[in-house]
Amino acid sequence: MKRTLFKKMFFIYGITLIFGFGVLALLLSQLFNQYFIETKKELLLEQGKKISENLIQALYTGRIDQQRLRDDLEVLDQFLKARIWIVNEDGLIVGVSAPAEEGFLGQRIAQDQLKQLWEQKVLYEEGTFGGKLSQPALSVGYPIYFERAFRGGILIHASLPEVRKTFADIYRITLGAMIFAMLFAYAILYFQVRKISRPLKEISEAAKIIAGGEFQKRLNIHTRDEIEELAKSFDLMAESLEKIEDNRRNFIASISHDLRSPMTLIRGFIEGILDGTIPPEQQQHYLEIVLAESKGIIKLTNELLELNQMQQGKVEVDNQVFELHEVLRRKLLSFEQPIQEKQLEVTLVLFQESAAVQADPDFLDRILTNLLDNAVKFTPHGDKIIIQTSEHKDRIWVEITNTGVTMDQEELEKIWTRFHKGDPSRGEDKRGYGLGLAIVKEMISRMDQKIWAESTDHQVKMTFTLTKSQMLTVCS
Ligand SMILES: Nc1ncnc2c1ncn2[C@@H]1O[C@H](COP(=O)(O)OP(=O)(O)OP(=O)(O)O)[C@@H](O)[C@H]1O
């Protein structure tokens, strides 16, 4: 049998309940016992005193006769549900309160009991009164003194089983109430435990569904407690799993798409060359296209690999101190050819002659290449590019601004995701796989720096930060 949480809790709480109520019942019964016996004892003592002080005195003074005393004792016997004996100064039983007791007449009580009465002490015993009684009883004895002379005593015996019978009803009611309370507690327990175990079951089932690949599954639990919190965290997890799965699908779709077009092109041209559709004098031209396309595919796979390795944390950051402005100048020079082709007006604004930074030089080279490549690629013919550096506390900001393009907020947020390409209808010179900025972003964050994009009317500005360094090591 499977051990469910429900069964476990029910069992444990059940045992606790039974144990608790059991102890309570035991304590109560003990208390009841004591209370009733104590009360009875007091009653008997009080009556014993009364008999000795009133009835017996009345007998000795002659106000009542023997018969009257016997009758009165018989009434008291009924009322107290107790047997009354009268003993004389020698310890002989000389009077009893019921005809059934007459067998005791003439018997003698124990010497030490008589002695106690003689010493004017009150007797109290629980038991068979030295073996005289057939049932255990509560016995009290009260001495009789008349005109300062010891005349014997009054003994009253109340049978213990009978005393107990009088409170049996109360006992039963209390026990019944306790059992009822326990059952009630059990019922509440049942619902309470079920309330806990049910949503847990639901969560576990949902987990199985998600494990099976159905990432859309969400929970609907509102218990306003830790379980609801768990359910919320669970939903969050499901959401991010769904997102990851979406990403994965998009990723595969993008790669397949980006690979298919150049591959188809390559195959077409090679087939054309092989079957003679493309004449020999044009083969050179088409082979050049094939070469360019293959280079593109290699670039794509390399960049993907690079991005993947970086995201897996496999690429180490190697921070070094070097001169930033010199690097900027050199990088700009490497773009001279496309800049001149597009007749772009490029301005370099540096806040001081040289600025030392602490960064990974390979990362920085790659970041600048990608950003400048974008700027040159997306700036329209004859427009402007401005590269500017500035100081902000312990950081240096590098801004690369180009004119002629406007991006809205939505677009500005998307450009950092891999495979995101802006305008799908853009021309031949703007081809790319949408990986450049994803790589930049990854490298920037690996160096604990920030990058952001802004766009106003006909202007796009990319800004990234670098850590300033005081020392400058001279490299040879
Ligand atoms: N300086 C810029 N001016 C205008 N648009 C830009 C600029 N930089 C990026 N973008 C937009 O952001 C998109 C993503 O840029 P990203 O560099 O990641 O990809 P890409 O340049 O299209 O391809 P790749 O860099 O992989 O060759 C671009 O397609 C373009 O729409």
Ligand SMILES: [Mg+2]
């Ligand atoms: Mg790019």
